[in-house]
Amino acid sequence: MLQNRTSTRQFLSAPPSASSYVAAFLEPLLSIGCFLALTLHHDGELDRPGAVLCLLVFALTFPGINRFRELKLNALVDVVMAWGTLLAILGLCAFATDSFKLFSRDVLIEWAVITPMLHWLVALIGSSYLRWMAAQPHSRRTAVVIGGGALGVRLARALEAKREAGHEFLGFFDDRAAERLDPAASSRLLGTLDDVNGYLKRNGVMEAYIALPLSSQPRITRLLASLQDSTASVYLAPDVFGISIIQGRLQDLGGVPVVGVLETPFTGVNELVKRLSDILLAGLILLMIAPVLLVLAIGVKLSSPGPVIFRQRRNGLNGEEIIVYKFRSMTTVDNGANVQQARRNDPRVTPFGAFLRRTSLDELPQFINVLQGRMSIVGPRPHAVAHNEQYRRLVRSYMVRHKVRPGITGWAQVNGLRGETDTVGKMQARVEYDLEYLRNWSLGFDLRIIARTLKVVLWDRNAY
Numbered sequence: 001m002l003q004n005r006t007s008t009r010q011f012l013s014a015p016p017s018a019s020s021y022v023a024a025f026l027e028p029l030l031s032i033g034c035f036l037a038l039t040l041h042h043d044g045e046l047d048r049p050g051a052v053l054c055l056l057v058f059a060l061t062f063p064g065i066n067r068f069r070e071l072k073l074n075a076l077v078d079v080v081m082a083w084g085t086l087l088a089i090l091g092l093c094a095f096a097t098d099s100f101k102l103f104s105r106d107v108l109i110e111w112a113v114i115t116p117m118l119h120w121l122v123a124l125i126g127s128s129y130l131r132w133m134a135a136q137p138h139s140r141r142t143a144v145v146i147g148g149g150a151l152g153v154r155l156a157r158a159l160e161a162k163r164e165a166g167h168e169f170l171g172f173f174d175d176r177a178a179e180r181l182d183p184a185a186s187s188r189l190l191g192t193l194d195d196v197n198g199y200l201k202r203n204g205v206m207e208a209y210i211a212l213p214l215s216s217q218p219r220i221t222r223l224l225a226s227l228q229d230s231t232a233s234v235y236l237a238p239d240v241f242g243i244s245i246i247q248g249r250l251q252d253l254g255g256v257p258v259v260g261v262l263e264t265p266f267t268g269v270n271e272l273v274k275r276l277s278d279i280l281l282a283g284l285i286l287l288m289i290a291p292v293l294l295v296l297a298i299g300v301k302l303s304s305p306g307p308v309i310f311r312q313r314r315n316g317l318n319g320e321e322i323i324v325y326k327f328r329s330m331t332t333v334d335n336g337a338n339v340q341q342a343r344r345n346d347p348r349v350t351p352f353g354a355f356l357r358r359t360s361l362d363e364l365p366q367f368i369n370v371l372q373g374r375m376s377i378v379g380p381r382p383h384a385v386a387h388n389e390q391y392r393r394l395v396r397s398y399m400v401r402h403k404v405r406p407g408i409t410g411w412a413q414v415n416g417l418r419g420e421t422d423t424v425g426k427m428q429a430r431v432e433y434d435l436e437y438l439r440n441w442s443l444g445f446d447l448r449i450i451a452r453t454l455k456v457v458l459w460d461r462n463a464y
Contacts, residue, residue, distance in 0.1 A: 027119060030115070031057050032054045032057055034114055034115045035050070035057070035107070035111050035115075036054070038110050038111050039107055042107050043104055049102040050103070053090070060086055060443070076120050083115065083119065084451065085451040087112060092284050092288065095288065140168060141166050141167050141168065141207055142205045142207070144172070144190065144200070145159070145172050145185075146193065146208060146223065147174060147210060147211035147213075148176065149185070149211065149212075149213065151211045151237060152172060153182045155209050155237060156172070156185070167207075170203070172188055172190060173190055173191055173192065173193055173199075175193050175219070193223055196208065196226070200227070200232045201229075205232050206233060208227060208230075208232045208235070210224075210234065210235065224236075246263060246264075246265075246403065246438045262400055262403070264403040266404055266441075270441070273443055275373075277377075277446065278370050279371065282377060283371065286371070292361075296356070296364070300329075300352065300353075300356075304331055306328055308328060309326070309327065309328065310325070311325060312324050313385045314382035315382065315383070315388050315402055316402070319402045321385060322374045324369055324406075325366055326362050326363060327356055327362040328362075329354070330349050330350065330353055331348050360457050373405075374405070375405055377408050377409070377450065378408075378411075379410055380401040380402075380404065381410050391424075391427050394427070395424065395428050396431075398427075400435060401431060401434040401438070409449060409453040411434065411436060412437075414452040414453055414455075414456050417429055417433060437449075
């Protein structure tokens with residue numbers, strides 16, 4: 001399940017180190033440095049348009065620290081996708097402002113080819129360095145998990161997956177009988193909770209992860225008190241009854257530590273970055289597609305009687321009701337308490353409407369919703385209000401997806417969940433992808449989804 005995998009990864013994510021910050025700035029600096037070197041080589045000086053381009057690149061380049069830990073092929077694919085998306089955005093900006101003529105053609109071509117090669121080379125060097133560091137004796141971090149349930153096993157697997165980063169999982173501790181434990185834990189049981197402190201001291205264990213259910217609070221309290229006599233780092237991963245944790249992080253509220261369990265990723269700087277990127281991209285796209293919008297509006301008007309724009313009530317940020325725009329593709333405009341989803345070969349869909357739906361051109365007016373602040377370019381797709389009332393009772397964590405603005409495209413849509421959701425299973429899968437997006441949001445993730453959306457629109461046939 002997506003929910004289990006991402007929740008465990010959040011427990012094991014460490015705060016950014018100094019090397020992480022260096023790596024976060026390394027990729028944009030490489031891109032800018034390559035451009036500057038080529039500009040000075042060909043033209044001899046950097047002019048104002050070149051300086052503006054450097055600022056745009058720095059603002060839009062996705063930091064590549066995670067690529068250091070990937071396989072060579074994965075790193076190459078990631079570099080090419082991120083760089084191609086960045087070039088596409090810069091190309092849209094240049095087209096909209098008619099600024100191609102301000103740059104040397106030779107510089108742009110060489111820059112477009114050389115920069116991703118540099119990124120990949122640095123990713124390979126970085127991954128090799130991290131593997132070498134992890135192999136050093138001082139980097140070895142032994143760890144145990146206290147709690148042999150499902151959460152403890154997931155933590156153990158996550159630790160074993162981080163072996164290349166120096167982590168070494170030793171085993172489990174639990175007071176329960178072996179038949180009450182997960183089979184994967186019972187086979188690697190090191191002892192009871194009373195044995196933990198002595199084992200940590202004798203073996204110099206560096207990390208202990210407590211994964212006991214919240215009902216074990218007295219045992220957890222006694223265990224934490226005893227572990228203060230060891231030098232191990234102790235981490236508490238409470239089993240909160242399998243709820244889906246979104247952007248879980250520790251905060252200080254007047255000196256009282258509180259853990260966020262369901263929180264929007266768009267706060268502070270993230271909120272500003274998300275909104276500015278939406279305004280910039282939506283404005284450029286609307287400027288470019290204005291003639292297309294006019295042609296499609298005429299086509300809708302001539303194809304069947306009725307309004308050109310279909311206005312549907314949907315739930316947006318924090319569940320508030322919003323109005324979403326689409327080109328009308330049906331002979332009816334259902335917008336009441338009962339809304340029937342479009343089906344394959346639906347008789348309500350007009351011939352021109354079928355073309356609009358198949359190519360997703362009916363969604364283009366939603367870029368106006370983005371400028372209005374009702375929607376985002378990337379986010380969970382909004383469903384009709386009637387569908388929300390139906391599925392919030394059937395699908396666990398369904399309403400959590402409303403902690404952000406709905407999107408024109410989303411992580412679920414580029415993973416095959418596009419079109420009719422005629423079963424609870426399909427809706428559950430869509431919600432799981434939406435929750436994964438909320439847990440892992442970044443500007444680079446948005447750009448990746450936008451790039452994959454273009455492929456889906458061209459090749460996918462699930463929409464109707």
